[in-house]
Amino acid sequence: MDEIADQQPLRASSDQIHEFAASALVAAGTQLEAAQSVANALTETSLRGVDSHGIRLLLHYIKAVQGGRINPNPKLAFTRTGAGTGIVDGDNGFGHHASYFAIDHAVALAQETGVGAISVVNSSHFGAAGSYVLRAAHQGFACFGFCNSDSFVLPHDGLHSFHGTNPIAFAAPVPGEQPFLLDMATSVVPWNRVQDYLMEGLSLPPDVTVDGAGEPTIDPAQSHALLPLGGTSFGYKGAGLASMIEVLCAVMTGSPYCSRLPSMKGPDFSTPRHLGHFFVVIDYRRFVSPQIYEAGMHGYLRDLRSQSAKTGKRVMAPGDREWSIMEERKERGIPLMRRLREELDCLADDLGIQRITYKE
Numbered sequence: 001m002d003e004i005a006d007q008q009p010l011r012a013s014s015d016q017i018h019e020f021a022a023s024a025l026v027a028a029g030t031q032l033e034a035a036q037s038v039a040n041a042l043t044e045t046s047l048r049g050v051d052s053h054g055i056r057l058l059l060h061y062i063k064a065v066q067g068g069r070i071n072p073n074p075k076l077a078f079t080r081t082g083a084g085t086g087i088v089d090g091d092n093g094f095g096h097h098a099s100y101f102a103i104d105h106a107v108a109l110a111q112e113t114g115v116g117a118i119s120v121v122n123s124s125h126f127g128a129a130g131s132y133v134l135r136a137a138h139q140g141f142a143c144f145g146f147c148n149s150d151s152f153v154l155p156h157d158g159l160h161s162f163h164g165t166n167p168i169a170f171a172a173p174v175p176g177e178q179p180f181l182l183d184m185a186t187s188v189v190p191w192n193r194v195q196d197y198l199m200e201g202l203s204l205p206p207d208v209t210v211d212g213a214g215e216p217t218i219d220p221a222q223s224h225a226l227l228p229l230g231g232t233s234f235g236y237k238g239a240g241l242a243s244m245i246e247v248l249c250a251v252m253t254g255s256p257y258c259s260r261l262p263s264m265k266g267p268d269f270s271t272p273r274h275l276g277h278f279f280v281v282i283d284y285r286r287f288v289s290p291q292i293y294e295a296g297m298h299g300y301l302r303d304l305r306s307q308s309a310k311t312g313k314r315v316m317a318p319g320d321r322e323w324s325i326m327e328e329r330k331e332r333g334i335p336l337m338r339r340l341r342e343e344l345d346c347l348a349d350d351l352g353i354q355r356i357t358y359k360e
Contacts, residue, residue: 010358011333049325052192053128067269084113095126114286120277129169130183137171137179150261161225163242181319
């Protein structure tokens with residue numbers, strides 16, 4: 001019984017998680033504004049239940065700062081290139097910091113012209129793409145967000161990884177409710193999900209990863225590549241979406257494409273990765289009246305959620321799961337498994353900051 005209890009998660013408040021993440025990054029040499037951006041994204045992502053991209057990534061980011069891969073004191077720069085277009089230079093700092101900065105500029109462009117499209121260059125891993133499209137949606141705008149990454153995913157019918165997990169995110173405001181939110185990898189799962197299974201000693205579901213010989217495996221320790229969305233039979237769909245994102249985030253930003261990017265996993269943690277992102281913010285009021293938009297959005301979501309479902313299930317709109325988990329975690333705290341708690345405690349001791357206080 002003690003062993004089973006030891007495997008159960010303990011919880012910490014979102015305020016504690018945010019304070020810990022910001023303090024750790026500052027202690028590692030990161031400027032406060034950048035540290036706050038990362039802490040905001042990690043905490044909000046953990047609250048939404050996207051644990052693969054939440055507070056667990058703090059350990060990786062500290063390693064990247066200390067190794068020199070990430071510039072802890074970047075000077076972000078925005079260049080307007082047209083009526084509704086611009087480029088943000090992230091100065092090889094945190095992708096979270098550069099992306100929030102880009103969204104704020106894209107919203108300003110959309111307020112002026114109806115659409116704001118901004119590329120981000122010289123950036124780094126930005127966590128969950130949903131964090132940035134939500135920033136626009138909470139201000140009343142629809143938003144797309146894209147990012148490429150280094151090679152984790154097989155091309156369809158390939159033997160070795162080529163594309164990244166290359167996420168797509170889209171958010172749109174829903175008056176009186178939480179936003180509509182789609183945040184997905186173009187692989188079956190993100191690579192960090194595999195690491196979560198490895199950390200907790202669990203087997204993967206089938207048709208998720210392959211081993212070094214390109215054969216499907218459920219062992220996270222033997223996983224060398226992810227399968228594209230659609231799995232072994234229909235992976236051309238995910239692979240096609242990943243290719244589209246390479247065009248937006250690599251070709252159209254002048255950044256390295258997937259197989260030319262330094263590996264997120266290392267062992268080199270000193271070379272900047274020069275990742276590219278791409279965001280499009282849309283003022284829906286330029287296309288439809290607010291009254292028609294509100295009625296259409298509410299009507300669509302109501303009909304979607306009222307569809308017949310399997311026993312014990314319900315049909316959900318994109319984002320419903322996340323908002324439900326957020327309400328529960330705001331009340332009870334964010335759960336952290338034993339192995340992650342141990343690693344965060346060690347990090348606190350190494351950096352000389354206060355440990356997180358956990359509760360049942």
